[in-house]
Amino acid sequence: xxxxxxxxxxxxxxxxxxxxxxxxxxxxxxxxxxxxxxxxxxxxxxxxxxxxxxxxxxxxxxxxxxxxxxxxxxxxxxxxxxxxxxxxxxxxxxxxxxxxxxxxxxxxx
Numbered sequence: 192x193x194x195x196x197x198x199x200x201x202x203x204x205x206x207x208x209x210x211x212x213x214x215x216x217x218x219x220x221x222x223x224x225x226x227x228x229x230x231x232x233x234x235x236x237x238x239x240x241x242x243x244x245x246x247x248x249x250x251x252x253x254x255x256x257x258x259x260x261x262x263x264x265x266x267x268x269x270x271x272x273x274x275x276x277x278x279x280x281x282x283x284x285x286x287x288x289x290x291x292x293x294x295x296x297x298x299x300x
């Protein structure tokens with residue numbers, strides 16, 4: 192599933208998105224916060240978030256918030272490229288933006 196430059200291949204990502212759109216999310220009716228980092232190269236937000244939204248909406252779920260977090264990688268760290276090779280160089284455990292987004296969503300429920 193990895194290419195030689197340590198990035199994930201599109202086939203694996205497409206299979207993940209397909210599984211989301213046809214699977215269990217279609218039966219979820221509880222509140223959902225779906226977040227992705229804008230720089231996530233492992234689960235690309237442009238494919239992932241619309242598939243999640245669509246699957247949840249198909250169940251009639253109206254308590255959905257879908258957020259693409261700018262400048263964050265797969266681990267919700269502030270990043271330059273989003274490459275997994277960058278992870279070890281980032282001192283931040285989790286971005287305050289991600290923590291704030293999650294916290295505000297929880298308080299709204």
